[in-house]
Amino acid sequence: MSYRISAPDEYLAITGAGIRTVKITKSAWVWPLQRCVRFSVQPRDYAMDLQAMTREKLNFKLPTVFTIGPDLNHRDGILNDDDGGARDDGTTTTSTPAPRPGAADRSSAPTALMKYAMLLADSGDTTNSSSNRDQQVAHVESIVKGIIEGETRVLVSSMTMEEIFTEREVFKRRIFRNIQGELDQFGLKIYNANVKELRDAPGSVYFESLSRKAHEGATNQARIDAAEAQLRGNVGEAKRRGEQDREIAKINADTAVQKTERDVERAAAEAKLSTRQVAFRRDVELARAEADRALEAKDEELRREVERRRAAAETERLRGQVVVKATIERESAQQAADAAAYETAAAARAAAEGRQRQADGEAYATRAAADAHAYAETQAAEADAVRRVKEAEGIAALAESYAKMSAAFGGPDGLIKWLMIERGTYVELAKANADAVRGMAPKISVWNTGAAPANGQQQDPTTTMRDVYQMLPPLMSTIHDQTGITLPEWQFGRVAAQTQAVGKEPKANGDA
Numbered sequence: 001m002s003y004r005i006s007a008p009d010e011y012l013a014i015t016g017a018g019i020r021t022v023k024i025t026k027s028a029w030v031w032p033l034q035r036c037v038r039f040s041v042q043p044r045d046y047a048m049d050l051q052a053m054t055r056e057k058l059n060f061k062l063p064t065v066f067t068i069g070p071d072l073n074h075r076d077g078i079l080n081d082d083d084g085g086a087r088d089d090g091t092t093t094t095s096t097p098a099p100r101p102g103a104a105d106r107s108s109a110p111t112a113l114m115k116y117a118m119l120l121a122d123s124g125d126t127t128n129s130s131s132n133r134d135q136q137v138a139h140v141e142s143i144v145k146g147i148i149e150g151e152t153r154v155l156v157s158s159m160t161m162e163e164i165f166t167e168r169e170v171f172k173r174r175i176f177r178n179i180q181g182e183l184d185q186f187g188l189k190i191y192n193a194n195v196k197e198l199r200d201a202p203g204s205v206y207f208e209s210l211s212r213k214a215h216e217g218a219t220n221q222a223r224i225d226a227a228e229a230q231l232r233g234n235v236g237e238a239k240r241r242g243e244q245d246r247e248i249a250k251i252n253a254d255t256a257v258q259k260t261e262r263d264v265e266r267a268a269a270e271a272k273l274s275t276r277q278v279a280f281r282r283d284v285e286l287a288r289a290e291a292d293r294a295l296e297a298k299d300e301e302l303r304r305e306v307e308r309r310r311a312a313a314e315t316e317r318l319r320g321q322v323v324v325k326a327t328i329e330r331e332s333a334q335q336a337a338d339a340a341a342y343e344t345a346a347a348a349r350a351a352a353e354g355r356q357r358q359a360d361g362e363a364y365a366t367r368a369a370a371d372a373h374a375y376a377e378t379q380a381a382e383a384d385a386v387r388r389v390k391e392a393e394g395i396a397a398l399a400e401s402y403a404k405m406s407a408a409f410g411g412p413d414g415l416i417k418w419l420m421i422e423r424g425t426y427v428e429l430a431k432a433n434a435d436a437v438r439g440m441a442p443k444i445s446v447w448n449t450g451a452a453p454a455n456g457q458q459q460d461p462t463t464t465m466r467d468v469y470q471m472l473p474p475l476m477s478t479i480h481d482q483t484g485i486t487l488p489e490w491q492f493g494r495v496a497a498q499t500q501a502v503g504k505e506p507k508a509n510g511d512a
Contacts, residue, residue: 004027151178
C-alpha cells in the first residue's frame with residue numbers, strides 16, 4: 001500500500017480491486033490489487049498542412065494549427081474517498097468501497113477525463129515509463145489528426161473556393177464545430193483553432209492569380225484614389241487660396257477704413273489743438289502787449305519823476321547859496337536866543353518839577369485805565385483770532401475749490417486767466433492803459449546848432465559855446481512847461497543877455 005500524489009498538470013487513473021471502471025483523482029491511497037497510472041492533461045498543438053479539394057475540384061493547401069487537450073470543465077460525477085469507492089449520478093459505474101482505516105477524501109470526477117484515460121488505455125502499455133508516455137502521445141496524435149483531416153476535407157468538399165476565401169470566419173467556425181463534435185467522445189476539447197493563409201497545391205496557380213489580380217486591382221485603385229485625392233487637394237487648395245485672398249482683402253479694406261477713421265479723428269484733434277493753441281497764443285500776445293504798454297507807461301512816469309527830481313535838485317542847489325547867507329544870520333540870532341533860552345529853561349525846570357509831581361498822581365489812574373484797555377484789547381484779539389481762523393478755513397475751502405477749478409481749466413494758468421476774465425481784470429488793464437495815454441500832449445523841442453564847415457575849413461572855436469548858450473533858453477522853457485519849475489529871474493535873465501550878446505558878436509576875418 002502506498003500514497004500517490006499527482007503533479008499539478010497530471011491526474012491519477014486507478015483501477016483494480018474495489019473499482020468497477022476507472023477512478024480519476026489527484027491523490028489517493030493505492031491498495032494491493034490496484035493499479036495507478038499518471039497521465040498529463042496539458043493541451044498540445046497539432047500543426048497540419050492539409051491538402052483538400054473544393055466543390056469546383058480545385059486543389060489547395062490548408063495550413064492549420066489546433067490546440068487540443070482534455071476537457072477539464074466537464075464534470076458530472078463525484079469520486080469516493082481514498083479507498084477507491086466512487087459515486088456518480090448514474091452515468092458512471094459505482095464500486096463497493098473496501099474497508100480501510102482513515103478519513104474519507106471526496107473530490108470531483110470529470111467524465112471527460114475518464115474518457116481520456118480510457119483512450120490512453122487503448123495504447124496497450126499501462127506502465128509509467130517514458131516510452132509508454134511517448135506511445136500514448138503518438139496514439140492520441142494519430143486519432144486527433146485523423147479526425148481533423150477527415151472533418152476538414154468533408155467540409156471543404158461542400159464549399160466553393162470563393163466561399164472559403166471570403167467567408168474565413170464562417171469556415172473556421174464550421175471546422176471548429178465539426179471537429180469538436182468528434183473529439184467529445186474521447187474527452188478532448190479544442191482550446192484554439194488557427195487556420196493559416198490558403199496556399200496553392202503543386203501545379204495550381206489559383207491563389208497566385210488571385211493575388212496578382214488583387215495586387216493589380218489594389219494598385220489601380222490606389223492610383224485612382226491618389227488621382228482623386230490629388231484632385232480634391234488641388235481643388236481644396238485653390239478654394240482655400242481664394243478664401244485666403246478674400247479674407248486678406250477684407251482685412252485690408254477694414255484696416256484701410258479704420259486707418260481713415262483714425263486719420264479723421266487725428267486731424268480733428270489736431271485742428272482742435274491748433275485752435276486752442278491759437279487762442280492761447282492770442283491771449284498771451286494780448287497779455288504781453290498790455291504788459292508792455294503798462295511797462296512803457298511806468299517807464300515814462302519814472303522818467304518824468306527823474307526829470308522832476310533832477311530839476312528840484314538844481315533848484316535846491318541854486319537856493320543853497322541864499323540859504324548859506326541866511327544860515328550865518330540865523331547863527332548870530334541863535335546865540336542871542338540861547339542866552340534867553342537858558343533863562344527860560346531854568347524857569348521851565350521849576351515848572352517841570354511841579355508838573356512831575358502832578359504827573360505821578362495821574363500815572364496811577366493811567367495805569368488802571370491801561371489795564372482795562374489791555375483786557376479789552378485781549379478780548380478783541382481773541383475775537384479777531386477766531387475770526388481769522390474762520391477766514392483761514394474759508395480761504396482753505398476756497399483754495400480747494402480753486403484747485404478743482406485749476407484741474408478743470410487745465411492748470412493754474414487757465415484758472416488765472418478765467419479769474420482775470422471773471423473779475424474784469426483785462427477790462428481794468430485796458431482802461432488803465434487808456435487813462436495813461438489820455439491827455440498826453442508832449443512838447444518836442446528841436447534845436448539846430450548849424451551845419452558842420454565844408455571844404456576842409458576849420459570851425460570857429462566860439463561856435464560850440466555859442467550853440468550851448470543858444471540852447472539854454474529853450475531848455476529852460478521846456479523844463480518850465482513840463483515840470484512847472486522856473487529858474488530865478490536874475491539867473492535866467494543873465495543867461496538870456498549873454499546869449500543875445502554872443503549872437504551879436506562880429507565874426508572874425510570880416511565874416512558876416
